[in-house]
Amino acid sequence: MSVHASWYLTLAALLFTIGAVGLLVRRNVLVMFMCIELMLNAANLTFVTFARALNDIGGQVAVFFVLVVAAAEVVVGLGIIVAIFRRKVGTTADDAHLLKG
């Protein structure tokens, strides 16, 4: 028995919304970072769903690229976060508004 693709897509949409809203409303940098990962994985889930539904391996290949990019992003992102924490006490994203015009 196979689950209908629309369920997966709904789940992916939910995950993406949770990630997007979380990114907008939370202040903790780490949490915001996790939200971004959530959105990326929601996108990955959509890729995989369509790969199966359309019987096309290309979607699954795309997921690998996204994973690689996400990994790289985590490295850079966490590095920036650590650097911020070294200078500041808090973990609030708003504290780092040095690029204000």
Place this chain on the structure above:
Amino acid sequence: MIHAAFLIPLLPLAGFAVLAPFGRKIGNPIAGWIATLLVAGSFVVTILVFVALFRLPPDQRSVTEHWFTWIGVDRLQVGAGLLVDPLSMTMASFVTGVSALIHLYSIGYMRHDEQYAKFFTYLNLFVFSMLMLVLADNFVLSFFGWEGVGVCSYFLIAFWFDRADAASAGKKAMIFNRIGDAGFLLGLFLIFERTGSFTYTTVFARLGSVGTPSLVAIALLLFLGAVGKSAQIPLFPWLADAMAGPTPVSALIHAATMVTAGVYLMCRINPILHLAPDAAHVIAWIGVATAFVGATSACAQSDIKKVLAYSTVSQLGYMFLAAGSGAYVAAIFLMLTHAFYKALLFLGAGSVIHAMDEDQDIKNMGGLARLMPVTGITFLLGWLSIAGVPPFSGFWSKGDVLENAWAVTPALWAVGALTAALTAYYMGREYFLVFRGERRWVEARPAAAGGHGVSDHGAATRADLQGAGMQGAGMQGAGMQGADGPGEDVHASYTARGLHPHDPTWHMSAPLVVLAALAVLGGLVNLPFHPSLDFLERWLDPVVGATLLHHHFSTGALWLFSIVDAALALGGVAVAAALWRRRSDRPALEPRFLFMAWFVDAAEDRVVARTGSVLASLTASVVESRIVDGAVNGVASLVRISGQRLRRLQTGYVRTYALGLTAGVVILIAYLLVRVGS
């Protein structure tokens, strides 16, 4: 022999080429002699070519000496070559002849000048340009010469460039000539557009297919060029200012040759003027008006050279009157005789100025005839020639012009005749003030004390003399008249100011004598009594014969004209003698209106120059600072202000950016959905 014509302009050019780099090394006086001999050589060649041309049958007397194609672009083919015909050879012979004499004079006149070699370099370049102007076989090459003489005129007017008046006079001449040259250029464009050629013979052969309005436009545009170059109304003020140059320059360029280039041009384009009678009328009227304005202005000048300058303006007006009346031979005839007597008068004035230690005010002169006999007698002959006293040359040439003016309309004759009387009068005034009467340059102190005086009193006492007016001058005069006889007393008194008026060296006297002879005898080339005596008219017939105004006066009418002319001239002379022989100060006869030359210069200054200055300062203050700077500053402040506004977007808060991203994605998706949906 005609093929040697190329040497005519080449010799002065060679002089220029040698003197320009090496003149300073060659030095004084060899540089002057080189220049003089080369121009004299050019004169000899001219005479040889002249004779060779004369030997040809009259209908073959137009030889084109083609050298090379100067400008060749598709249909535009401008050659460099000479047109050897009676008109160009007549011009070339008197240009080179008078130039050679004036070069010789300059050797004496400029001998103490530091820029001696430079002066002759410019003079040679001038003679070359002038010869190119008159000998060229097409309009463009003539224009080359035309501009060349213009630039030499500028160099030579501003020769003493460390004097402010000379520098600005040179600039003024340049600017006035530019106005005329613009007309000349436009005329050239129109000629090419209508006939497809610049060569004189070709253009004149194709005139039949050109409409009358175009011909009138061409004639008037070229006339505008002539107005600038030949100092006619309204572009004449520069010529009076041009007197700031050395006197030989005034004689050569601003009397005998360059300023007559406009008249030459009008005679050269006689086929065009013949087909455009309206333009010819304009030329005649402007000419006669200029003659009158110039003559009246000359009556009130007190600078010895300014009198001659306005006289030149006036005489050039006569020449244009002749050319506009279709009397080209009369125009050339007057040009020829004018070159002789006006060059003579200028050179005489130069001698006087030297003798007076650079003082040019005729009110400070007087009684020089006895001390400078050669200058005095030659000046007298020049004066009688220009006055038109028979049988001197001016009588014949001016009579010729006036007759032809009568044939067009008596009104032109009337103004011309009045001007003739004025000419005799103002030149007489100058002669009497300079050479007769009391010696006003002598220090105004008793002759006995004069011998021991020191020269630094000179300026003050001269001013006193003028201030005291008639009474003082009269008393002084009486004393001096008495002292005229015994030489000792006179000598004692005039050494007081350090002045020893005497005739100049032979370099300067010889040209005076030659020119005086020419001024006296110049009328012989075209006597009116009998057709066989019209040498000049028959000589020029191949060039202007077809378009010449042919009028037939009875012998009685001719005698009447001659008698009236002679009476006017003698009347002018008599009035001048009566008024100025004993007195040097008649303010009523020298109104400011005439002294300022009818305020033409002042009016042009006010209207054109001031308007220009106002426009320029307006441009500087408004256009420059508001519009040009405003545009630059405006762009800068636009960038700055928009930057200030836009920087608010850059909050530095990650959430703001995230919100922007999200909003953008939402809008994009909404758009796609709507598009796909529809």
